[in-house]
Amino acid sequence: MTRSERLLALLQLLRRHRHPVSGATLAGELGVSIRTLYRDIATLQAQGADIEGEPGVGYVLRPGFMLPPLMFSQGELEALVLGFRWVQKFADAPVTKAATDALAKISAVLPAELAAELENTALLVGPRRIVDGEIVDLAVIRAAIRRERKLRLSYCDASGARSERVVWPVALGYFEETRMLVAWCEWRQGYRHFRTERMAAIALLEERFPRRRAAMLKEWRETDAGPRRARQA
Structure with a gap:
């Protein structure tokens, strides 16, 4: 696992815990030493992640920190595109527009090679069979x-x-x-x-x-x- 992958994994671990989790627990799940864990937390804090805590007490990631889009894996991008495509086909007009806008925002900030993967994914959504006739908003x-x-x-x-x-x-x-x-x-x-x-x-x-x-x-x-x-x- 590269260091960038490890930092992403650490963020994901912190996101799963709503309450402070000990450094030893985090280090064990990542398979690194406690000293490496402390360095990684310091790196994330320097990059803007709102991680609160200290050794011996535990750490918690406060809401609001966004992952950089370039850190999406190919599998994650495929899942996002499939979900967006389903929404575009089956949801009502305001939600469909929101999904289209969100996908465009993600595509605009991705590296070129990932943006190409986003455009060319082979995951498709089947035809819509919903019976139209709604008159309410x-x-x-x-x-x-x-x-x-x-x-x-x-x-x-x-x-x-x-x-x-x-x-x-x-x-x-x-x-x-x-x-x-x-x-x-x-x-x-x-x-x-x-x-x-x-x-x-x-x-x-x-x-x-x-x-x-x-x-x-x-x-x-x-x-x-x-x-x-x-x-x-």
Whole structure:
């Protein structure tokens, strides 16, 4: 392992730990001496990495430090391109544009040989089979999820029956044939799954839902309402 590869590996190790981790643990995982580990940490700090700690106490990497794009491996670039291409094909327009812009930013700062790999990767995404017909703005749903705000939803079920709901949005799933909102439904008093093409109207409410979304997402995953047992509204 070269020194640059070792510094990158050290950053990745620190990123996996939210709390201080001892120098001995880091050195052991990297397969280097504790003296080498201390030198590597000093090098990263000099390059701008916000690493806090000291020998005998432990080290932690504070959020906000960005890895230089040139440090992506070929496999990492292929994974990024495949993910971006999937988003470009299956997501709604604002997210698609964001993915295109992000990929362009990465490509612009890569060394020439890696930029060429980015352009010529052979990993492709299959055809989109989603049934169009959405009339609501998914950006409103994403805003409600981020801000933990309630949504008023006018919804038609599979039989065409229309209902008015107030829901607590938890997640938005993108699939080949549909997009689906996971939410706690006040009317049903449980988690339900709403296909976006069946939404007739949505409105972002000022009222926040009374629980943290992260806790609700964990609960949804662990209960009978979870991903493999999805119940539609």
